[in-house]
Amino acid sequence: MxxxxxxxxxxxxxxxxxxxxxxxxxxxxxxxxxxxxxxxxxxxxxxxxxxxxxxxxxxxxxxxxxxxxxxxxxxxxxxxxxxxxxxxxxxxxxxxxxxxxxxxxxxxxxxxxxxxxxxxxxxxxxxxxxxxxxxxxxxxxxxxxxxxxxxxxxxxxxxxxxxxxxxxxxxxxDVDGVYTCDPRVVKNARKLPEISYDEMLELASSGAKIMQSRSVEFAKKYGVVFEVRSSLNDNPGTMVLEEHPAMENVVIRGVSIERSQARVTITNIPDEPGMSGKILGALADAEINIDMILSNTASDGLARHSFTMHSNDLGRAQAALKPVLADISEGAKVETEAGIAKLSCVGIGMRSHSGVAATMFKALGAQDINIGMISTSEIKIAVTVDETRIEDAARAVHDAFHLDQAPA
Amino acid sequence: MxxxxxxxxxxxxxxxxxxxxxxxxxxxxxxxxxxxxxxxxxxxxxxxxxxxxxxxxxxxxxxxxxxxxxxxxxxxxxxxxxxxxxxxxxxxxxxxxxxxxxxxxxxxxxxxxxxxxxxxxxxxxxxxxxxxxxxxxxxxxxxxxxxxxxxxxxxxxxxxxxxxxxxxxxxxxDVDGVYTCDPRVVKNARKLPEISYDEMLELASSGAKIMQSRSVEFAKKYGVVFEVRSSLNDNPGTMVLEEHPAMENVVIRGVSIERSQARVTITNIPDEPGMSGKILGALADAEINIDMILSNTASDGLARHSFTMHSNDLGRAQAALKPVLADISEGAKVETEAGIAKLSCVGIGMRSHSGVAATMFKALGAQDINIGMISTSEIKIAVTVDETRIEDAARAVHDAFHLDQAPA
Missing domain, CATH: 3.40.1160.10 (Acetylglutamate kinase-like)
Incomplete structure (x- = not known):
């Protein structure tokens, strides 16, 4: 029982x-x-x-x-x-x-x-x-x-x-489980029998909106094994659980896409302590969720920050940044780009397998898909691409990692 | 404040x-x-x-x-x-x-x-x-x-x-307060500035359905002064409170009527202990509310019981009584009468004033209204009359006690 x-x-x-x-x-x-x-x-x-x-x-x-x-x-x-x-x-x-x-x-x-x-x-x-x-x-x-x-x-x-x-x-x-990718985009996407909490979390934060992150985090914290399954039939769904050694044999568990993204880039920022805090603080105060963040310093000693957000937030972000930029530097400038999307490859196998990024970028290159920003975590590689190419990108990467085939 | x-x-x-x-x-x-x-x-x-x-x-x-x-x-x-x-x-x-x-x-x-x-x-x-x-x-x-x-x-x-x-x-x-009688029946009914808990309770149990008895009982038990007033205007309503000596100057506070009553009379009941309990117990088990109860014993030593109830309950009452009567006596018989109504005069002044019943019965007699059952409490006299005459009865009694005029 x-x-x-x-x-x-x-x-x-x-x-x-x-x-x-x-x-x-x-x-x-x-x-x-x-x-x-x-x-x-x-x-x-x-x-x-x-x-x-x-x-x-x-x-x-x-x-x-x-x-x-x-x-x-x-x-x-x-x-x-x-x-x-x-x-x-x-x-x-x-x-x-x-x-x-x-x-x-x-x-x-x-x-x-x-x-x-x-x-x-x-x-x-x-x-x-x-x-x-x-x-x-x-x-x-x-x-x-x-x-x-x-x-x-x-x-x-x-x-x-x-x-x-x-x-x-x-x-x-209303879905059958967690798939290797959205089946509406990738026809041969495969339902996963199991997935680790960390992978589920990365997918949740990457646009696969089956569950909110905090529910998965709670499950991970208390070791609650849960199953995502359909309320319309009795098919087994996807078990979400703590990772076990056999899971690492799979390099990539799944691919997720997130549309309607926008990029904001701020250039000519004085390379002084506290600049990032001021900028991101202003966006946080305006309750704008930032996703990817990149920053670096050019040879002229001035820094640039780029970050992505939902394109609906772009107007509010520009309004929130205006007074901050005026405050930090006369030369600081904002560039924005809407119409981009994010593609994420997620899998705990990345920790023990090399060459994942190379395979991914090669697959995108072969389709002539340009990569914008890149961000990585221990078990995720995410890139931005032009939104018009996101479905092609998902299919190319899904194929490159043979996600339609169950691992041996 | x-x-x-x-x-x-x-x-x-x-x-x-x-x-x-x-x-x-x-x-x-x-x-x-x-x-x-x-x-x-x-x-x-x-x-x-x-x-x-x-x-x-x-x-x-x-x-x-x-x-x-x-x-x-x-x-x-x-x-x-x-x-x-x-x-x-x-x-x-x-x-x-x-x-x-x-x-x-x-x-x-x-x-x-x-x-x-x-x-x-x-x-x-x-x-x-x-x-x-x-x-x-x-x-x-x-x-x-x-x-x-x-x-x-x-x-x-x-x-x-x-x-x-x-x-x-x-x-x-949705009413302005407690009236000396239902203003839809008695045009010159008067809104009472105050009424005692006991009078309110008798009116509530006599068909003036402004509030349920248990709420009034609760207020009396805990000494909560309450006011019945309209939600549609700011007019003062009727204060309901513990009686005070000046209240006894008024003989009758109000008159209430209750329509759609029915009478059940059981005759030829052996005059032995426990008979009333059996009969009323059967009606209670059938969740039928009994109002007035009269019983007496005839010269032949056989008892008769009469009681009133809502006429909607009459059919269920007859069904509930059938097995009981078969049990208590072969000769016991049930007579029923629907189409009656109840008129109640209520007032704590009755305790200290005599002749109330006489005034009431005289007023009804003057209108040629026949009285059926009569029941009394310390502060109430109730009678049944033919339902077709109940409004005439209410007006006659209201007039007889000059209830349209505020007490001096």
Whole structure:
């Protein structure tokens, strides 16, 4: 008998009939001899509707109250899915974030999970119940309602799995698993049977938006093995787990692409301490996420910084940089380039295999694809290319590393 | 400076604009130099919608889960009304039933308030906040969500007022106050400036459905002075409070009517102990509310029982009585009469004034209205009459006691 956590998103519980499907899957899992805990989101559409009502009272409703409002969405889901289980004769209880012992801290609308007291969940499981836990929500030490921000239900599922020592946590979603590349771009992309936390993290931060990084980080920190799989069928998905030696035999696990990127380059910066801090600080204050960062010093002693961001942020970035540049140097100039995309190759095998960059660049060169910026980590090589060529680039690199073929 | 609790029902918070009206009234109360705590219901329609969804999973959804589901309605209201207050520049916090410290016990969907820990509300008021508390809900000692059943938000308001030692509790509703009789029936009915708890209780149990009895009982038990007033204007309403000596000068405070009543009479019952218990027990088991009860013994030594109930319950009552009668005596017979109504005269002045029944019966006789059953309490005389004559009866009695004129 295994203890299994299953996470269902808003689409999976979006109608009464879909809730019945969730209940039926939970019952199958139970009939196979397992204990099951579902973590569910709000019915799709509800959260947007509630936000719409809140915005009637101004563009920036108080975040404390937004949390109180939005948490009702998941609370409705858990009650209804529990009823769907009862309809099938399955003994079940709903569990709010607070009842699940999910203690949070931090800002409203983006709470952090500090701790989980699983006492109520454990007792209820021991009494033979299946549980339906509200995702996306927790409760502060002094009893205030908190929500966890985007991807919060995944985080709840991972955290609950850690707290109740589940054998596995299934993230049921609209994709079949983690692929070697986006199958809409690379037709012969292959579903991975397993991937390490670190690779998943690099893919998540490189545009493969199956899960948010913090959920994967939480899983890694607490050693929660989780599986990304489809809510529409019973096919096995992709296991995400701590790396093991056999994983290093594969050089590249997957390729991800991220479109709509832009590059900002600032030239003629005096080569003095604190310049980078001023520039990046101004962008951080404007809440602009910077991705790749390059900086170097030219022979004239003046530095240049380049960084990438989502192209939607370009206008705000230019506005935020203007006063800073005026401050640091009269000669400092900003150049921008939109219409670029990022291609990342990820794999822990890179640590023990050389020549990865060479293979990648050769493959791109053979397709006449120009490389812009390059950045690397221990298990990733990322390059920018012209956005019009990103799909060609992905296919070329995918082929070059034979990612369509399962490793021997 | 006074501390004022205001209760707003579902219609008062039924739309975004009505929530704005609630916020505006709270702001006026605050601008007048008071502290204000609103207790709000779910937006009208929400509760029915949620119950409709629950019923998709069967006619009797688990009451524990129904509580979890329904409590979201009030939780949404408190968040949104708080935002409406912020929009007006009023510092405000939402407070769930649990955060208000409302500890409940008893069955799900009809919880009883056991205790209120006002610490969070007091602290928040001291910090200069107006509060918006969720009506209708509480939390058990072990953290389960509870709802309080019909009229639960009134009960919350009274209980919160008691716990925070409010100076007054305003029940804002769609009527202007408590009248000497229903103004739709008696055109010259007069709004009462004040009424005692006991009189309010007798009126509540006699068909004047402004508030549920248990809310009035709670107010009486804890000495909470409350005012029934309109949410649509600023007119003073009716204060409900412990009786004081001057109140006894008025013989009759008000007259109430209750239509759609039915009478059941059982004859030829052996005059032995336990017969009434069997008969009333069977009706209680069938969850039929009995109102007036008369019983006596005829010269032949056989007893007869009569009681009234809502005419909707008549069929179920007959079905419930059938096996009992077969059990107690072969000769026992049931007679029923629908199409009757009840007229009640209520007033604590009855205790010290004689001749009330005589005045009442004379007034009815003068209109040729036949009296059926009669029952009395220390402060009430109730009679049944033919339903077609109930309005005439109400007007006749209202006139006979000069209820249209304020007491000298």
């Amino acid at each position: 295994a203890l299994i956590v299953q996470k269902y998103g808003g689409t999976s519980v979006g109608t009464i009939d879909r809730m019945r499907n969730v209940a039926a899957r939970m019952k199958r899992t139970r009939d196979d001899g397992n204990q099951v805990v579902a973590v569910v989101s709000a019915m799709s559409g509800i959260t947007d509707k509630l936000i719409g009502m809140a915005k009637e009272f101004g563009d920036s409703p108080a975040e404390r109250e937004l949390d109180v409002l939005l948490a009702t969405g998941e609370q409705q889901s858990i009650a209804l899915v529990s009823m769907a289980l009862h309809e099938l004769g399955v003994k079940a209880l709903s569990v709010t974030g607070r009842q699940a012992g999910i203690r949070t801290s931090g800002s409203h609308t983006r709470g952090r999970i500090e701790d989980i007291d699983p006492a109520f969940m454990k007792k209820s499981l021991d009494e033979g119940n299946s549980l339906v836990v509200a995702g996306f929500q927790g409760c502060t030490l002094d009893g205030m309602v908190h929500t966890l921000g985007r991807g919060g239900s995944d985080l709840t599922a991972i955290a609950v799995a850690a707290a109740i020592k589940a054998d596995v946590c299934q993230i049921l979603t | 006074a501390l004022i609790v205001q209760k707003y029902g579902g219609t008062s918070v039924g739309t975004i604009d009505r929530m704005r009206n609630v916020a505006a009234r709270m702001k006026r109360t605050r601008d007048d130099g008071n502290q204000v705590v609103a207790v709000v219901s779910a937006m009208s329609g929400i509760t029915d919608k949620l119950i409709g969804m629950a019923k998709e999973f069967g006619d009797s959804p688990a009451e524990r889960e129904l509580d979890v589901l329904l409590a979201t309605g009030e939780q949404q209201s408190i968040a949104l009304v708080s935002m409406a207050l912020h929009e007006l520049g009023v510092k405000a916090l939402s407070v769930t039933g649990r955060q208000a410290g409302i500890r409940t016990s008893g069955s799900h969907t009809r919880g009883r308030i056991e205790d209120i820990d006002p610490a969070f509300m007091k602290k928040s008021l001291d910090e200069g906040n107006s509060l918006v508390v969720a009506g209708f809900q509480g939390c058990t000692l072990d953290g389960m969500v509870h709802t309080l059943g019909r009229g639960g938000s009134d009960l919350t308001a009274i209980a919160v007022a008691a716990a925070i030692k409010a100076d007054v509790c305003q029940i804002l509703t």
